[in-house]
Structures are given as C-alpha cells and as structure tokens.
Amino acid sequence: MRVPDPSPASVYSYPRYYAIGYQWNTAAECDFLEACLSKRQGRKAVAMLDIGCGAGRHLLEMARRGYRATGFDLRPEMVAFAQEEAKKSGVAVGVSVGDLRRMALTGTHDLAVCLMDTFRFLLTNDEILRHLREVGAHLNPDGLYVTDFWIPTKWDQIANEIYQWEQTQGKTTVRVFYLQHPESVDPIGQTFEDELVFAVDEEGEQREIRGERTRTRLILPQEFLALVEASGMFDVVGAFSDFDLTKPLAGGNLSWRMVSVLRKRS
Secondary structure (H helix, E strand, C coil): CEEECCCCCCHHHCHHHHHHHCCCCHHHHHHHHHHHHHCCCCCCCCEEEEECCCCCHHHHHHHHCCCEEEEEECCHHHHHHHHHHHHHHCCCEEEEECCCCCCCCCCCEEEEEECCCHHHHCCCHHHHHHHHHHHHHCEEEEEEEEEEEECCCCHHHCCCCEEEEEEEECCEEEEEEEEEEEEEEECCCCEEEEEEEEEEEECCEEEEEECCCEEEECCCHHHHHHHHHHHCCEEEEEEECCCCCCCECCHHHCCCEEEEEEEECC
C-alpha cells in the first residue's frame, strides 16, 4: 500500500532514509581520501573536516579509521542523526549545524571534504572564492581539500538529466531519484533547480517523499579550475572522473561527476 507523506517536510527531514539511500561506496570513497593523504609529503593526517556532512557517512567512517573527524550540516535533523549514529558506533565525532556559505570554523585540519554534490550550493563566483579562501585558512600546511560535484555528460542534457538508484538496509529499501528542472534554468547565473525524491518500501508499506526544489550552480571543469587559481589558496593535485586515482577526468572515462583534489599552497 502506498502512503502519501503526511507533511510538507523534505527528504532531508528523514535522515535515516537519506543515510540508507546514500550508503553506497562509502568505504571506497574513504579509501580514495586515504590514498590522497598517503601522497601528502609523508605527513600523517589526523584531523578531518566534513563540510555539509549530511547523515555523516564519510565523517563516521573516517572516525572509525582513527581520524579526528569534525563536520557540519545545514539541517539539524542530519546533525542529530549523525550524533546518534556516532554514539551507537562508539566513535567520537564533532558535528554541528553550519552553512558552507557562511562558515564559522575553529582550528586547523589536515583534510577537508565537501562531497555529495554539496559544493554546487555555492551559487556565485564570489561565494566560491570566499569559500575556498575560508577552507584554505583552516587547513594545515600541505592540507588537502577534496570536492565532488555533478557535471553534464552531454551538452544537450544540461539541467535535463535524471539519475536513480536504490539501496536496501534490513527491511527498508530506498529508491532515490535525482531530478533536474530545465524550465528553471538561469543561463546568466548558470543556476537551475533540482530535487531529490525518495520512494521508500518499508516492511511492505510504500511512501513517496519529495524534497523541496533547491537552486544549485552548474560549474564546468575549466571554470572550477580557474576559480581555484583565482582564490590563491590551492594547487590542483588532480581532477578525476570518480573516486579512483587511476581515472583522471577525460573524455574517454567521463562520468557524471568531477572529483577534485586540491593542496593548500605553502
């Protein structure tokens, strides 16, 4: 039986479903982060910052691997879920409510990450430059910043792509739909609205939960690299087509996302 969602709350108000739907590849993605760190001039990394940590999947996994992991997310529900999962797992993390557009950071870190397409909530060049400079200011010497975000695989599909996948945990299956709304495109600002939809099957009961439409930025690869250079904070270690150091971003192995590894300048 399909049950409509009883409230106007978005998918982000359901952190357990979010965590199930996005649990894929966490270990492999954290392996990638550690591989990047292993090339960091022999320095051992201990402190990691997760910007827009969501339900905390990278934050918690890196904490399990022995890193001092801190993070923040805009959604209080996500923060509370990550705190509870850390308690259940017996790991210590520092997680709080915060906004990547107006970061209030303390201390320095060896690694900062902004994953799961979160970087595209920075809508203007000024926001991106300010963000890069703030992150760089809170990294230790030779610290790394790793981002991933959606890029179009075909020019005629810009803001017109749909992705879907599903994940199961126990008796709960979450099918995730990532939708883009082409009628919302602002060609000058390079922004458009996208949306997450969850189709949840839990012990035979089905429900659909729609996320609010959110305006995000289309950032193209050369544009991003130019903004990194303009920030004056980072050198580009590499740009990759996936969380795989053997897959540099190139036409022959282009996927739906660009994974960038930046190193703080001395």
